Amino acid sequence: xxxxxxxxxxxxxxxxxxxxxxxxxxxxxxxxxxxxxxxxxxxxxxxxxxxxxxxxxxxxxxxxxxxxxxxxxxxxxxxxxxxxxxxxxxxxxxxxxxxxxxxxxxxxxxxxxxxxxxxxxxxxxxxxxxxxxxxxxxxxxxxxxxxxxxxxxxxxxxxxxxxxxxxxxxxxxxxxxxxxxxxxxxxxxxxxxxxxxxxxxxxxxxxxxxxxxxxxxxxxxxxxxxxxxxxxxxxxxxxxxxxxxxxxxxxxxxxxxxxxxxxxxxxxxxxxxxxxxxxxxxxxxxxxxxxxxxxxxxxxxxxxxxxxxxxxxxxxxxxxxxxxxxxxxxxxxxxxxxxxxxxxxxxxxxxxxxxxxxxxxxxxxxxxxxxxxxxxxxxxxxxxxxxxxxxxxxxxxxxxxxxxxxxxxxxxxxxxxxxxxxxxxxxxxxxxxxxxxxxxxxxxxxxxxxxxxxxxxxxxxxxxxxxxxxxxxxxxxxxxxxxxxxxxxxxxxxxx
Amino acid sequence: xxxxxxxxxxxxxxxxxxxxxxxxxxxxxxxxxxxxxxxxxxxxxxxxxxxxxxxxxxxxxxxxxxxxxxxxxxxxxxxxxxxxxxxxxxxxxxxxxxxxxxxxxxxxxxxxxxxxxxxxxxxxxxxxxxxxxxxxxxxxxxxxxxxxxxxxxxxxxxxxxxxxxxxxxxxxxxxxxxxxxxxxxxxxxxxxxxxxxxxxxxxxxxxxxxxxxxxxxxxxxxxxxxxxxxxxxxxxxxxxxxxxxxxxxxxxxxxxxxxxxxxxxxxxxxxxxxxxxxxxxxxxxxxxxxxxxxxxxxxxxxxxxxxxxxxxxxxxxxxxxxxxxxxxxxxxxxxxxxxxxxxxxxxxxxxxxxxxxxxxxxxxxxxxxxxxxxxxxxxxxxxxxxxxxxxxxxxxxxxxxxxxxxxxxxxxxxxxxxxxxxxxxxxxxxxxxxxxxxxxxxxxxxxxxxxxxxxxxxxxxxxxxxxxxxxxxxxxxxxxxxxxxxxxxx
Numbered sequence: 001x002x003x004x005x006x007x008x009x010x011x012x013x014x015x016x017x018x019x020x021x022x023x024x025x026x027x028x029x030x031x032x033x034x035x036x037x038x039x040x041x042x043x044x045x046x047x048x049x050x051x052x053x054x055x056x057x058x059x060x061x062x063x064x065x066x067x068x069x070x071x072x073x074x075x076x077x078x079x080x081x082x083x084x085x086x087x088x089x090x091x092x093x094x095x096x097x098x099x100x101x102x103x104x105x106x107x108x109x110x111x112x113x114x115x116x117x118x119x120x121x122x123x124x125x126x127x128x129x130x131x132x133x134x135x136x137x138x139x140x141x142x143x144x145x146x147x148x149x150x151x152x153x154x155x156x157x158x159x160x161x162x163x164x165x166x167x168x169x170x171x172x173x174x175x176x177x178x179x180x181x182x183x184x185x186x187x188x189x190x191x192x193x194x195x196x197x198x199x200x201x202x203x204x205x206x207x208x209x210x211x212x213x214x215x216x217x218x219x220x221x222x223x224x225x226x227x228x229x230x231x232x233x234x235x236x237x238x239x240x241x242x243x244x245x246x247x248x249x250x251x252x253x254x255x256x257x258x259x260x261x262x263x264x265x266x267x268x269x270x271x272x273x274x275x276x277x278x279x280x281x282x283x284x285x286x287x288x289x290x291x292x293x294x295x296x297x298x299x300x301x302x303x304x305x306x307x308x309x310x311x312x313x314x315x316x317x318x319x320x321x322x323x324x325x326x327x328x329x330x331x332x333x334x335x336x337x338x339x340x341x342x343x344x345x346x347x348x349x350x351x352x353x354x355x356x357x358x359x360x361x362x363x364x365x366x367x368x369x370x371x372x373x374x375x376x377x378x379x380x381x382x383x384x385x386x387x388x389x390x391x392x393x394x395x396x397x398x399x400x401x402x403x404x405x406x407x408x409x410x411x412x413x414x415x416x417x418x419x420x421x422x423x424x425x426x427x428x429x430x431x432x433x434x435x436x437x438x439x440x441x442x443x444x445x446x447x448x449x450x451x452x453x454x455x456x457x458x459x460x461x462x463x464x465x466x467x468x469x470x471x472x473x474x475x476x477x478x479x480x481x482x483x484x485x486x487x488x489x490x491x492x493x494x495x496x
Numbered sequence: 497x498x499x500x501x502x503x504x505x506x507x508x509x510x511x512x513x514x515x516x517x518x519x520x521x522x523x524x525x526x527x528x529x530x531x532x533x534x535x536x537x538x539x540x541x542x543x544x545x546x547x548x549x550x551x552x553x554x555x556x557x558x559x560x561x562x563x564x565x566x567x568x569x570x571x572x573x574x575x576x577x578x579x580x581x582x583x584x585x586x587x588x589x590x591x592x593x594x595x596x597x598x599x600x601x602x603x604x605x606x607x608x609x610x611x612x613x614x615x616x617x618x619x620x621x622x623x624x625x626x627x628x629x630x631x632x633x634x635x636x637x638x639x640x641x642x643x644x645x646x647x648x649x650x651x652x653x654x655x656x657x658x659x660x661x662x663x664x665x666x667x668x669x670x671x672x673x674x675x676x677x678x679x680x681x682x683x684x685x686x687x688x689x690x691x692x693x694x695x696x697x698x699x700x701x702x703x704x705x706x707x708x709x710x711x712x713x714x715x716x717x718x719x720x721x722x723x724x725x726x727x728x729x730x731x732x733x734x735x736x737x738x739x740x741x742x743x744x745x746x747x748x749x750x751x752x753x754x755x756x757x758x759x760x761x762x763x764x765x766x767x768x769x770x771x772x773x774x775x776x777x778x779x780x781x782x783x784x785x786x787x788x789x790x791x792x793x794x795x796x797x798x799x800x801x802x803x804x805x806x807x808x809x810x811x812x813x814x815x816x817x818x819x820x821x822x823x824x825x826x827x828x829x830x831x832x833x834x835x836x837x838x839x840x841x842x843x844x845x846x847x848x849x850x851x852x853x854x855x856x857x858x859x860x861x862x863x864x865x866x867x868x869x870x871x872x873x874x875x876x877x878x879x880x881x882x883x884x885x886x887x888x889x890x891x892x893x894x895x896x897x898x899x900x901x902x903x904x905x906x907x908x909x910x911x912x913x914x915x916x917x918x919x920x921x922x923x924x925x926x927x928x929x930x931x932x933x934x935x936x937x938x939x940x941x942x943x944x945x946x947x948x949x950x951x952x953x954x955x956x957x958x959x960x961x962x963x964x965x966x967x968x969x970x971x972x973x974x975x976x977x978x979x980x981x982x983x984x985x986x
Contacts, residue, residue: 374518392628407672416669437643
């Protein structure tokens with residue numbers, strides 16, 4: 001399949017499937033199971049279509065005569081799209097029992113799920129600020145509603161309103177920033193802006209710099225970086241677990257992908273101006289995130305707070321991009337892989353064992369899990385170790401790349417700071433392990449639902465370990481080196 | 497795949513399979529025995545074939561993370577050989593002595609895992625590989641203390657874990673820093689020990705990198721003032737974990753100073769050596785005196801262990817071929833004696849349910865065989881003649897005198913400090929009044945004897961025929977000291 005066809009087929013299939021479920025949902029033949037499996041099948045098919053475009057280096061404008069080069073399909077977008085589809089698939093596959101046991105996953109939920117994926121797919125392909133804004137809002141709107149899906153829960157409604165209001169407010173900064181950029185560069189197309197920045201005196205570009213900062217505010221809001229991430233705890237807590245997993249594991253990565261494209265494509269010349277801001281953001285995000293994570297008593301909120309810390313690590317790499325030879329940008333992509341699979345896994349395990357109950361999972365609820373459910377407990381342990389950056393997991397390799405690139409760019413203090421943050425994270429991640437393995441069993445006999453979901457959890461855990469030690473010496477399966485090459489290709493394709 | 501790789505990965509792979517398979521506990525024990533005996537057999541074969549005159553041998557090299565020049569690079573030389581042998585010999589004997597007491601899968605699985613981890617850390621010649629094993633071997637200990645420990649074990653295992661990981665993370669930054677400097681000077685990344693040692697760092701940089709490494713090693717050993725996790729952890733840990741920590745992991749920390757710091761940052765290590773000699777000597781006295789005031793046996797032996805490890809550190813830092821050989825020798829002989837002694841403490845606890853000196857007493861009159869072995873191992877820790885510890889301590893003292901007469905004098909006199917608490921302990925536990933707890937004390941059983949006799953023979957052999965063992969270490973030490981321009985006494 002040609003790359004152009006793939007680029008059109010994936011969003012088209014998602015959209016078609018979404019509209020189909022939307023209509024099918026009113027028919028008497030619709031059951032929750034059918035809606036679920038149609039969604040899953042769509043994701044499965046699109047995943048394989050998209051994955052076939054990952055290996056080679058390519059970059060094409062899609063139908064320039066119709067879309068006015070607003071959409072670009074390169075290895076970068078192919079990689080991220082594949083990641084989102086995999087993330088969506090895993091989230092739903094693991095959450096099967098959750099979806100069965102709850103009554104709020106109506107057909108609209110699946111429709112919104114697909115719409116949000118559609119938005120993210122377009123977002124990573126957007127080569128133009130307005131397109132990016134529209135797709136970002138398509139994704140955000142769908143996620144807002146997904147957060148408030150459970151109408152019976154006060155917490156969910158609160159989270160929905162909080163997220164909606166703050167999110168819309170934050171989005172307005174983006175519009176303002178885009179306007180400022182347009183006022184100076186006379187275009188919203190990233191290529192044109194990049195050319196303008198390169199050909200004009202850097203000192204005469206105040207509006208572009210200011211506009212970039214305003215866009216940065218929106219991005220910082222979406223990735224929940226301090227000081228714009230105040231919503232994150234309440235929203236992650238209020239949303240039902242599969243949705244939290246989806247937001248933390250997939251949506252955040254989509255925003256990072258967009259940020260990376262804009263930063264590398266256009267704003268790399270202003271690196272000296274932005275670096276102090278990003279460094280400040282990274283430091284504050286890591287400190288506040290760590291404090292929040294340490295004081296939580298619910299695992300869901302702890303993971304939410306720790307996802308803030310992970311945004312901080314990625315900001316370190318953003319600050320280190322500067323050096324021309326640096327590997328920082330591919331380090332970001334690798335870290336996103338690592339964070340993606342570990343976060344999906346960790347939240348997935350929670351959604352798997354909570355089976356739709358609304359209550360928060362506290363540390364005490366996991367007591368004795370290691371004895372009762374060894375495979376789930378071992379998987380969760382692996383995900384947490386990876387999030388904590390323990391060697392032999394993919395999370396360690398991710399941190400290794402980020403710290404190396406920080407030292408390479410001369411920001412050794414950021415690397416040390418990151419190491420100290422990682423040290424603190426050991427505390428709150430290992431606390432879960434202590435509860436799972438060392439405490440006496442607290443719960444009665446529980447049936448944990450579908451074996452298939454369990455298989456997906458176990459597969460994700462194996463991927464996490466393989467991503468940390470994988471080498472062709474043992475098995476001829478793509479390991480660390482392959483992922484590294486992939487992130488390199490993605491970055492290279494941005495320059496094509 | 498060389499014999500070294502098999503020794504690393506056979507235990508780890510077995511542990512993983514046993515974890516997944518969930519089979520009967522007796523089968524687990526049998527598999528544990530088979531695997532550890534295979535490793536021991538391989539290790540003894542390795543020892544026989546070991547060519548003392550070739551420094552690094554059985555080297556295996558495979559690229560791992562290509563872009564960063566990280567490789568699976570392992571090899572063995574005279575100094576690492578000692579820890580490899582101890583790791584291979586102690587593990588099966590622990591099982592023989594404890595197999596009746598421990599009926600939990602996790603206990604044996606974790607022990608297998610830690611054996612592989614330690615083996616990997618000792619043999620690695622690539623810094624990232626070393627870091628991987630260094631961290632991974634922590635997990636089984638964390639689980640063992642948490643699952644099978646005593647007292648406030650959840651808190652203590654967490655404290656131990658965080659303490660050690662803090663050190664490791666500082667080491668990680670130091671490793672990354674030196675690798676980035678290497679890249680700037682040579683154009684490519686490498687984490688190979690023999691590449692990185694060519695990196696030039698200025699004084700401040702090398703001091704900082706040195707401290708990064710040293711924090712990790714100092715916590716693991718531990719040397720003063722990083723010892724605050726020590727006595728609680730030993731007290732709470734189950735006996736298998738204590739043996740691993742005191743006989744193997746702590747020694748690994750001392751070995752890592754020699755292997756990594758002295759290779760990478762030779763000049764800096766030389767410059768700061770006087771400080772570490774003083775800290776080591778201070779620790780030797782401080783831990784000795786602290787041990788004297790303990791009434792809990794495991795805490796006492798923990799501190800006694802720390803005291804001897806400080807001596808090992810001194811032996812390395814005096815930069816002398818006698819010191820190096822002596823320290824390597826003490827690593828081995830102390831590992832054997834302390835493993836045996838902790839095993840016997842475990843047996844004592846199993847029989848009397850107590851670790852406290854005032855509860856124990858008069859064991860010699862009830863259980864003579866036990867008393868003989870216990871006294872023998874306690875004395876071998878002190879370093880009485882005819883035991884391996886004596887040879888090692890004499891060598892270190894010789895080296896210390898050569899370094900500086902004052903240091904030599906202090907070393908020679910403070911070694912005796914171990915006698916004070918050991919004799920006090922022996923007189924109380926073995927010859928004091930028979931108490932309620934000890935009056936039905938059962939003498940050593942056959943399987944316990946089977947475990948202890950080889951260790952006792954090894955201690956004696958090391959004391960009576962030291963040449964047979966030292967000849968494997970000495971050429972490595974000599975070539976190393978010649979390379980670094982140290983005193984070789986030629």
